[in-house]
Amino acid sequence: MTATVIEPVDGAGTRERILDLSQRYGVYVALAVLIAVATALNTDFMSVSNWRVQMFEAAPTVLVALGMALVIGTEGVDLSVGATIALAASIVPLYIGYGPAPAIVLALLLGAASGLVGGSMVAFAGVQPIVATLSLMIGVRGLAELLNGSSAKPVADATIGDLGEHTLAGIPLMAWIALAATAIVAYTVRRTTFGRQLVAIGDNKRASLLAGLPVRRVLVTVYVLSGILAALAGVLIVGHGAEADPANQGLNMELSAITAVVVGGTPLSGGRVRVVGTVAGAMFMQLISAVLIQHNVPTSTTQIVEAVLICLAVYVSRERGTR
Template sequence: MAARWLARAGAGTALALLLLFNLVFTEHFVSLQTLNVNLAQVTTIVIVGVGMTLVIATGGIDLSVGAVMAIAGTLAPLLFGKVPGLGGIALAIVLPLAVAWACGYFNGWLVTRFGIQPIVATLVLFTAGRGIAQVITNGNLQTFTNPSFAWLGTGKLVGIPVQVWLMLIVVGSAAWVLARTVFGRYVVATGSSHRAAYLTGIPAARIKRHVYALCSLLAGLAGLITVAVNSSSDANLNGLGMELDAIAAVAVGGTLLSGGYASVTGTLLGALLIQLLRYTLLAHGVPDAAGLMVEAGIIVLAVWLQKRT
């Protein structure tokens, strides 16, 4: 029982303790600048992590999210650079998201049509996707000045960054879908047992395809936010390592890596915990390499607790 509680509520408890530590021992922690820095770092991880949560809930995994971010981020500047006005901005948002959705549907198709293991199926785009993005730009950094598009990553509504609003909308929507809709129940049932779900009339294969598509759609959104924040698109760096950050947030947040259970609020807490831990270690002079080892230890602990539940 204690292990089960820790697996579900551990991230929130650890986050609260870490916040308390920083309030007492970290200089200048209570400042708008510190808040903005940490939120800017964690927003895209949470958005991608929500999609990863849905995939993992069905018993899968998606290694291609970083590459999809690169593809979406590469397409956007090309589009609003060619089409003037707000029409170009709209096209630069809608088309990359559509391409991202198609990438995810392709992943789901490989998994359900050919029975390929998800880690292998998504490895295809993990490898080829970033190469596609690099070919589109010839491996060059794309810089631009477009305040309308940059607003997606740097703008504010009621004093809160737009990207934070997007993160909250994604988390809230996903939590509602999982808790209140038939689709959400089907996602969890598919992860509990694909065969049992199929025998009870649940379209398990279709659910998986839609979940992979949603995961890539959210990765595409994260890619657009990253490009908007930086006012540049780098196919070599956009989304690099994001698949690991997202999986770590999901694991620390308490979602079962074996499928059959999902908590997007847990993923939010897991991402916040990892980001605040990184900030805390850097603020107290701990080398980044040591910080990575501490983060790895937390992930191992989260997985061990899952095994105990």
């Protein structure tokens, strides 16, 4: 008996290739087009001073988006990153009297603790990631305001300020930190056993369990890493603004991070992590906002544009996954 091979319809195959190329390279094309259009509308857009400002603004989002990409790679989501930023920010003025190093270390430890709680709820209690991290988002934000109060606290430490304002070779130190984190995450995903386990779990968690992979340990670890990166972003935000304001810092950062990850080509269904695409997605969203603001477009319109981009990115991801 001869096996029958069903050939794909030409139109369907072409559509599949287009969707694949859109998910892989669409963010880079969109970024190039955006830069070209912005430069045509404003000749100062390509100035060194403007790009320095954009890197200052984008660096915290890049850090948070890298952690979010790891979580989404396991078919999860971390809605607590914005609150973790606020928690890290609230700790800095409280412990800066002991020196900048202890304050930064404690902020990162609290970020790790936040991720540990969320990851444990997902891995051991079986709580859905969106529910676990949503409850954590509310609780951690409340804890941050309880520790620091509802008003902003000034932070005048030179070391913290250098992290947020200093430049190295004309590039913000924040951007160098984000670049280093990108290299570490990319190496982890592509070259380590942990990275391969992460992708396998996102692709098929049940099969990973049957294969003997340490699913729970990997899940907890990715949420801890997400918490650490969010806390680091919180420290940089405090340094850049010279104040800690837990009531407002980190607000909607989880949405910005998810947008950057999805626009960058990482599917919400898990099983793949596009690190460089995530960074490009974060820069794209930052430049979209900057261009619209520079041309006096209302914030509400900017939010609508971001929502449309999310829908398009999710559609491309879903269509390709379905086919």
